[in-house]
Amino acid sequence: MDTKTILADNGVNVEALLGAREALTQAPEAARFKWRASCEWAHGTHARSTIDTFYGLGEEQKHRQPHRIETDHPELFAAEDHAATPVEVVLAGLAGCLTAGIAAVAQNRNIQLRSVKATLEAGMDLQGILGIDGDVRNGFDGIQVKYTIDADATREEIEALVAQSQKRSAVFDIITNPTDVSVTVS
C-alpha cells in the first residue's frame, strides 16, 4: 500500500473544522463568540468557577454539562491549598490550547501523533504583587513551554507543528498581547 494514502488519526475532525472555517468566512457574524465563566468565593483564597454557557454561531450554546474549576493558594501563602493557584490555571489554559492546536495542525498535515507532552514553567517575582518594588510587575516575567513529541514526522515538521499551533492559539495571543479588561461592580 502506498504510504501516502495512510491517513493519520489524532482524533481531530479536521473536515468539520475546515467546514466551519469555510462557513464562517461566508458568515462573519456567526464567527463572533462570547466565552463566559462565573465565580463564587468559597472561603479564604478558595473560589469556585463554573463554566456552562457560551455564545456562538448566532445563538446561545451550552456545554454538555457545567464544568467547574476551583482555585486556591498553597499553604505557604497561609492558605488551605484546596486547588491550584489561578496563575497555574493560566498555565494549564496555555498548555491546553497549544496542545489542542498541535493535534489539529498535525491532523491537517496528516502527521500521526503518538505522544505529546508539555511542561511549563513561569517565573514571577513576588515583590510585584506584594507591592515591595513598584518596578516589578505582578505577572509572569516569562513563560517557558517545553514539548516532547513523538510522531511520524521529521524534527523540522514537528517544530513547524509547534510554531503553527502558537500562531493560531487564542491563549498564546491572550498572554502575549495586551487585552483590554474592564472590571465593574453592580
Added chain:
Amino acid sequence: MNAAANGRAAGAAVRPPVRSIDVAVIGAGHSGLAMSHCLAALGIEHVVLERGEVANAWRNERWDSLRLLTPNWLSRLPGYQYRGPDPDGYMERDAVAEFIADYARATTAPVRTGTAVCSVEAGGGGYRVRTWRGDWQARAVVLASGAFNRPAIPRLAADLPAGVAQLTPLSYRNPSQVADGGVLVVGASASGLQLADELQRAGHPVTIATGEHVRMPRHYRGRDIQWWMEAAGLLDERFDALRNGRDDLARARAVASPQLVGSRERAIMDLNALAGEGARIVGRLAAVRDGRALFSGSLRNACALADLKLGRLLAALDEWATGRGLGDGLPAGERFAPTRTDASPATSLDLERENIRTVLWATGFRPDYSWLQLPVLDRKGALRHQGGVVDAPGLYVMGLPFLRRRKSSFIHGAEDDARDLSEHLADYLDAMAGRCRDCIAVPS
C-alpha cells in the same frame, strides 16, 4: 457673432467635449505601460491617464537610497529589457524612473501626463472617466494606479504621544529628516529592514518591532536568490493553481515583502545582521499606553516561523537543483544561523525614557480607490477580482500582489499579466461589438 455665442464658445473651452475611446488605462507606472504595449500590439485604441509624470511613484514616493531588490537582468517589460553594463547590479531609484520613462518612449505609449482621474463611474455602455483635463467615455478601463499608494498604518498610531514624530516609507526620504534620538521601526519586511539599517548606521538607535516576516538570503549557493526563484519557476505559480484554492491565495496575497536589499556589497539583510549593528529586536507592536509601547511576547515564534520557512525554501531549491542535475555545478548549500533573540526581549518600552523620538510605520501599503465610484470593493476595501478581471464588465486591474502570479507586483511580473489581461480585454471588446452588431441586425 453675438455675445451669447462667444459665451458658449468660452464655456466649451473650459469644459472640453467628452472623448470616446476603447480603453482608458489609469496610471503610467510600469504596469500601465506594459498594458499599453500589449493593447497596441492587438491594435486596440487606448489612452494612458497619469496624474503626475511617467514613473511617478519612483520620482515622488520612494526614499533617496532605495535600490531595487530585484537584479537588473530581471528588469524587463513586454518588448523591453535592461541592456546596461551591470546585469547583476540593483538599480537605484532614479535609474528605475529613467528605465520606465525610456520604456514609455520606446513604446510610444499614448500617455497624458498631469491628468489625474477623479472618478470612474459606470455609464454609456462602459465607463465615464473624469479627469482634471476633461472626461473620457471608455468601453473598458484598466486600473494600473498602483498597489502601494497609501501607507497602511495601524489604528494604535493615534495613541502615540504628540511629541513623537511619525513617518512612513512614502514620506521618508533620508536620515537627515529624522530628529536626533532613537527610532522605532514597526515592521520587518523589505522596507522596514532597509530603513532600520539606514537609520541605525546614521546614528539613530533603532528598535525594530516584528511580527511574522519573510527571511530570505540575498544569494544562495553562489547565485542571487532571485535567480533561484526565477529558474525554479516559484514566482510563476498561478493564482488559480494553489493547493488550497482561495484560502491559500488570500494568504499569499497578504504575505509581506521578503527581507532583501539590493546593495553593491550584495549583503544579506536579516534581523541577525541588524542586531549585529546594534539594533534592538522586539515583538510586534501590540499597543501604546501611557507613553509606553507594548510589544507582543510572540517574537520567538515569529522568528521560528520565518526560520522554518526559510529552511523549507532552501530545501525545495536544493531539490529542484538536484532534479535538474545542477547540484554538482554549484557550491554546497549553506544553512543560515537561526534568528537570535535576546534572552528576554523587551515587551514594553517607555518611549520618552528610551528617547524614541520617531516611529516609522513600515507596516505595508494599500491601493487608493477613493475615486472609483463602482461597487467592486469587498467589506475590507479590497478590489473583487479574478486574476485581474474585476467584478464589473470591462474593468481590469494590474500590479496587485499575486494578481495572477506570485510575481505579479514585480516589474518582471507585468509582462505575463498584461498579455493575459489584454487578450481577455480584446475578447470582451469583440463580444461587446458583436452584441451591438446583433442589436442593429435585429429587425424592429
